[in-house]
Amino acid sequence: MNSPTAARMDRSSIRLAHRATQVPPSATAALDAHAKSLIADGVDVINLTSGEPSFPTVEPAARAAVSAITEDFTRYTAAAGIPELRAAVATYLNRHNTAYEAANVVVSAGAKQALQYAFTVLLEPGDEVLIPAPYWVSYPHLVSLAGGRPIEVHPAPGNGLKITPEQVRAALTPRTRVLLLNSPANPSGVVYSHDELSELAALAVEYDLTIVSDEICDHWVYGDAEFTSVAALSPDVAQRTITIGGVSKTFAMTGWRIGWTAAPVEVAKAIAAVQSHTASAPSSISQRAALGALTTDLDAELAKRRDELDERRKTTLQAIADIPGLSLDADPQGAFFVFANVSGTYGLQTEGRTIRTAADFAELLLSQANVAVVPGADFAAPDHVRISYTVPADRLAEALSRIARFTAALSPAA
Numbered sequence: 001m002n003s004p005t006a007a008r009m010d011r012s013s014i015r016l017a018h019r020a021t022q023v024p025p026s027a028t029a030a031l032d033a034h035a036k037s038l039i040a041d042g043v044d045v046i047n048l049t050s051g052e053p054s055f056p057t058v059e060p061a062a063r064a065a066v067s068a069i070t071e072d073f074t075r076y077t078a079a080a081g082i083p084e085l086r087a088a089v090a091t092y093l094n095r096h097n098t099a100y101e102a103a104n105v106v107v108s109a110g111a112k113q114a115l116q117y118a119f120t121v122l123l124e125p126g127d128e129v130l131i132p133a134p135y136w137v138s139y140p141h142l143v144s145l146a147g148g149r150p151i152e153v154h155p156a157p158g159n160g161l162k163i164t165p166e167q168v169r170a171a172l173t174p175r176t177r178v179l180l181l182n183s184p185a186n187p188s189g190v191v192y193s194h195d196e197l198s199e200l201a202a203l204a205v206e207y208d209l210t211i212v213s214d215e216i217c218d219h220w221v222y223g224d225a226e227f228t229s230v231a232a233l234s235p236d237v238a239q240r241t242i243t244i245g246g247v248s249k250t251f252a253m254t255g256w257r258i259g260w261t262a263a264p265v266e267v268a269k270a271i272a273a274v275q276s277h278t279a280s281a282p283s284s285i286s287q288r289a290a291l292g293a294l295t296t297d298l299d300a301e302l303a304k305r306r307d308e309l310d311e312r313r314k315t316t317l318q319a320i321a322d323i324p325g326l327s328l329d330a331d332p333q334g335a336f337f338v339f340a341n342v343s344g345t346y347g348l349q350t351e352g353r354t355i356r357t358a359a360d361f362a363e364l365l366l367s368q369a370n371v372a373v374v375p376g377a378d379f380a381a382p383d384h385v386r387i388s389y390t391v392p393a394d395r396l397a398e399a400l401s402r403i404a405r406f407t408a409a410l411s412p413a414a
Ligand SMILES: Cc1ncc(COP(=O)(O)O)c(C=O)c1O
Pocket: 051, 109, 110, 111, 112, 113, 136, 182, 185, 186, 214, 216, 245, 246, 247, 248, 249, 254, 258, 259
């Protein structure tokens, strides 16, 4: 039975702060929700919007979490995270030639919260953060919420959706404070080489910028591409870099919400202080789960998963190469996305609707072919759609043939 109070709760007399009105809900999450609600209604939608592999959480993590519960390891932990996990994260990161210790690491609720803390401790009002486009949807909002100004840095056409020092230099102002890097990148899947990152990092040193390096997809690198951790480039670079990472993507643990910052000790202390007054600490149970994942030898299992995703990536690339109207501006050697340019379908129509934008393409693909992809506008790439190849191989193959049939059925607008 509805109470009178419940009936009135769709109305509000509360005035929201400006900052709240500036933050739209995540477009990716909205699309994912739409696709899931269609699926719940019984529609056979194949959802290629998600940002997580379809694998189960690695087993040692699940086991460690169960033990944490049965042992009643269920209290607040130290604000920066349990010492064993901080040490394990440092060891884990150092396989990429960094020199972190436990004191450099703060564990938080996912890489997203780690980014939020990084910007909170770095930015004065109006400080500018250079964000290479196309970018992960949350970056500009995380910067704005911390009082900073997100500044998009667009790659030159024909440069494989990668920025170079030239574009960074052109975007610099006296207010530039942070250069954000994200390799492997969401949504483009590009992986910056050691030399490309060195050149960008050299600029940060020259102009005294802090680098925030989001390395959440460090495991997902294919073919002859190699992951480089920015803080491993040189001691000069390490002391101005905050490395962001977590267990979400590598260990299929997105729901456990464990990520981290690794940074010079003074910065780590500031981040831990912020966390102590906000989240207090991440979940004790999830921390134990992450510890289980990081301290078990999972190399063989993770390599198998990577090979599987690589197969799905190749299938997706081959299919897109064969679909007229779709093209690639970049070589996606990492993460789990192919970022397809759909501008070749502009001006074509289906059932009286003409495609003029990637958003039109995505909407019609969902309504007519039951395949959900994310249009690129919120990634600052309005002619692209992001295709996640994380779904099981048979569903991926079916989705790709649906996309092929959908585009083949498009006809020139009258
Ligand atoms: C580039 C990038 N950074 C950070 C995150 C957030 O990771 P987490 O789930 O650990 O908060 C995501 C998740 O989609 C991402 O794609």
